[in-house]
Amino acid sequence: MIALFIVINRTELFENLIDKFHENGIYSATIFDSIGMASTYQTESMLTSFRGMLNKFRPFNKTILMLLPTEEEVEKAKNCVREVMGDLERENIGIMFTMPVTSFEGIRRIDS
Template sequence: MMQLLVVVTNRIEKVETLFKELLDIGIRGATVIDTQGMARVLHDDLDKIPLFGSLKMLINDQYPFNKTIFVVLEDSQVQPAIRAVKKVLEDLSKPNAGILFTVPVNYVEGLFLRSPDVDSKSKTF
């Protein structure tokens, strides 16, 4: 089995360090894109929405975008990758640290797979 690890953080200064940590444990091929959360998109309208008005104060205007990192991992790589994320981003329960989650991957194409008995271009799980 394989998993897609997704990490979202607005601590953009930590992304390069995270990539180095992933490389150190043999994980390559991560993709990073700029993203924006719902609160950021609604920033100007938050005062008009009950409950969300107080969120406006929490939004850090210094970082208008998040970085979302995607990496397809073999099951054996998931826990080491999560440890690397936590090492770099530290306590994810703190505000603005980020989130991470995994999603099962049923099919991969265009990814080099390490197993010698597997077609290196595609695999269905």
């Protein structure tokens, strides 16, 4: 089992991403609102003030956590993210990363 974390800064694309997951047979995830640490800094520097102005209208992110059974499923989900979000290497788009899950309880897989 592999945990895929996706943090979306471009929340206006969130619904499109959920639709893309469904189109590709990916139905199970936990989604929560989040906020980046940089958005919480309250200092007087000009750079921080400018950064605050840029983030004023989108201070919150969406974070998606998926537990996927195989590397193939992880790649399918990551490709959905790339299709909708574009190149994550561009600034302030979002991030995704994986972690191995060696133990879990209480998960029931829904087979289609």
